[in-house]
Amino acid sequence: MIHQRLFRHLSSEEGGGRLLAPWLVRIGLGLLVTIAGFGGGWLLFSKSETEPPPPPISAVVEPESPPVPVEAEAPQDSPLVEAVPDLPPSNSPQAIFARIQTELNRAAAGREPAVSDPTTDRLEKVADALRLILAGDAVAANRALDVVEAAVAARVPSEAKMAADPAQVELQEWLVSYFELLPVSPRKSGDAAVTAAFVRLASVLRKVDAVLLAGMLPHLTGYDLVARRAAVGPSAFDGRGLRFPCRLAATQRSRLEAAAKSLRQLAGPLTDCPVPAARAADFATLERFARDPVRGMATVTRVTPLRPGGLSTPLIKAAASGSLAEIEAALMSGSDPLRADGRGLTALHYLAGNRSLSAPDRNRAVALLF
Numbered sequence: 001m002i003h004q005r006l007f008r009h010l011s012s013e014e015g016g017g018r019l020l021a022p023w024l025v026r027i028g029l030g031l032l033v034t035i036a037g038f039g040g041g042w043l044l045f046s047k048s049e050t051e052p053p054p055p056p057i058s059a060v061v062e063p064e065s066p067p068v069p070v071e072a073e074a075p076q077d078s079p080l081v082e083a084v085p086d087l088p089p090s091n092s093p094q095a096i097f098a099r100i101q102t103e104l105n106r107a108a109a110g111r112e113p114a115v116s117d118p119t120t121d122r123l124e125k126v127a128d129a130l131r132l133i134l135a136g137d138a139v140a141a142n143r144a145l146d147v148v149e150a151a152v153a154a155r156v157p158s159e160a161k162m163a164a165d166p167a168q169v170e171l172q173e174w175l176v177s178y179f180e181l182l183p184v185s186p187r188k189s190g191d192a193a194v195t196a197a198f199v200r201l202a203s204v205l206r207k208v209d210a211v212l213l214a215g216m217l218p219h220l221t222g223y224d225l226v227a228r229r230a231a232v233g234p235s236a237f238d239g240r241g242l243r244f245p246c247r248l249a250a251t252q253r254s255r256l257e258a259a260a261k262s263l264r265q266l267a268g269p270l271t272d273c274p275v276p277a278a279r280a281a282d283f284a285t286l287e288r289f290a291r292d293p294v295r296g297m298a299t300v301t302r303v304t305p306l307r308p309g310g311l312s313t314p315l316i317k318a319a320a321s322g323s324l325a326e327i328e329a330a331l332m333s334g335s336d337p338l339r340a341d342g343r344g345l346t347a348l349h350y351l352a353g354n355r356s357l358s359a360p361d362r363n364r365a366v367a368l369l370f
Contacts, residue, residue: 091121092215093211093212093214093215093216094212094216094311094342095311095342096121096123096124096212097209097212097216097242097342097344098311098340098341098344099120100123100124100126100127100208100242101242101243101272101340101344102114102336102339102340103124103127104126104127104130104242104243104244105245105338105340105346106127106338107127107130107131107134107245108130108134108244108245108248109245109247109338111338113127113128114336114339121151122147122148122150122151123148123151123152123208123211123212125144125145125147125148126144126145126148126204126242128144129141129142129144129145129197129201129204130201130244132144132197133194133198133201134252136194138193138194138197139193141194141197141201142187142200145197145200145201145204148204148208149204149207152207152208152211155175155211156171156172156175156176156211157169157171157172170220170221171214171220174220174225175210175211175214178210178225178226179207179210181226181266182203182206182207182263182266183262183263185199185200185203185262187200194255195255195258198255198258198259199255199258199259199262201259202244202259202262202263202267203259203262205241205242205243206241206242206263206266206268208242209240209241209242210225213225213240216237217237223235223237226266228241228268236309239268240343241268241269241344242344243270243271243272243344244270244271244272245271245272246271246272246273246274246286246289246290246293246370247290247370248290249271249273249283249286249287249290250290250291253283253286256270256271256283256286257283260281260283267281269281272344272345272349273286273289273290274297274300274303274348274349275289276300293348293366293367293370294363294366294367294370297348297351297352297362297363297366298359298362298363300352303352305320305354305355306320306345306349306350306353307320308320308350309341309342309343310341310342311341311342312341313336313339313341313347314330314335315327315331315335315336315337315339315347315369316335316341316345316346316350317330318330318347319347319348319350319351319354319365320350320351320353321354321356322354322356323356323357323361324357324361324365327351327365327368327369328368331368335347337368337369337370346369347369348366351365351366351369
């Protein structure tokens with residue numbers, strides 16, 4: 001009771017209430033802060049027992065966004081590759097045969113060689129010999145022929161090869177027995193040197209086409225190299241041989257006659273003029289054809305149409321059965337009329353059997369292809 005009276009007295013204006021009021025406010029605020037601090041500490045202490053403290057701000061790393069899925073690019077269809085017919089390898093006997101005849105044609109026409117690859121077969125040097133002969137250089141021509149004859153000899157099976165492979169014996173006998181029939185052309189000097197080199201070239205051509213035929217024929221037995229035909233039935237290789245281009249009959253007639261006289265029955269058709277077989281050794285007819293091929297072709301009748309074979313060109317195919325427009329289009333596209341196929345034939349030979357052309361169109365085609 002006493003303290004209640006004292007409180008009322010002190011809080012009254014007479015008892016100094018004006019002094020007590022501010023102190024009471026301060027004391028109340030202090031108590032509130034103390035209680036709040038104690039309560040907050042208790043809350044923090046109790047929370048630390050259940051949850052780990054939050055990491056510092058610098059240690060918080062935002063998770064990376066998941067990568068956006070990229071749709072795989074649809075595979076593009078591979079371009080269609082047009083199927084092409086199988087061609088013989090560039091070093092096959094058929095391909096070498098075609099290149100040699102082509103180069104002989106280009107040499108006779110005064111054209112540059114179409115092939116300048118130093119890795120070509122040494123047999124192909126035989127066309128270089130013709131170029132040198134036409135240039136009047138018999139010495140260089142004979143050197144080129146020496147290289148060719150060495151290449152021919154390398155293709156004849158040796159004793160060691162025959163011992164290792166008995167099948168090589170037949171090839172050796174087949175070639176050597178034919179080579180022994182060929183004449184040996186003596187080398188001469190002066191004006192006769194070029195003619196002698198030409199005659200030697202004719203003989204070497206027979207050796208070259210013999211070794212190439214040996215690689216093309218499925219069987220050697222039954223094929224007569226002298227007659228150039230199979231003993232039984234017709235063969236795709238009947239009449240196969242390298243020949244002097246027809247145009248030489250206009251400028252080299254005397255040398256062709258000398259070669260035919262030297263080789264005799266081994267000469268075969270010396271030129272590739274598309275004349276009947278009965279006229280193949282008639283050099284007067286050959287010369288007339290070479291000088292006027294349009295008129296000469298007009299006399300060629302009843303020729304069996306030829307079907308283009310291996311290594312044919314678009315021009316050969318057009319000449320065999322196409323129109324004049326197709327022949328002209330092939331020429332415009334770059335086809336060479338001097339290029340020979342695997343048989344040694346050019347577009348002019350196939351034109352001889354094309355029966356779909358009118359006389360004027362045929363004459364125009366001959367003028368374009370010769």
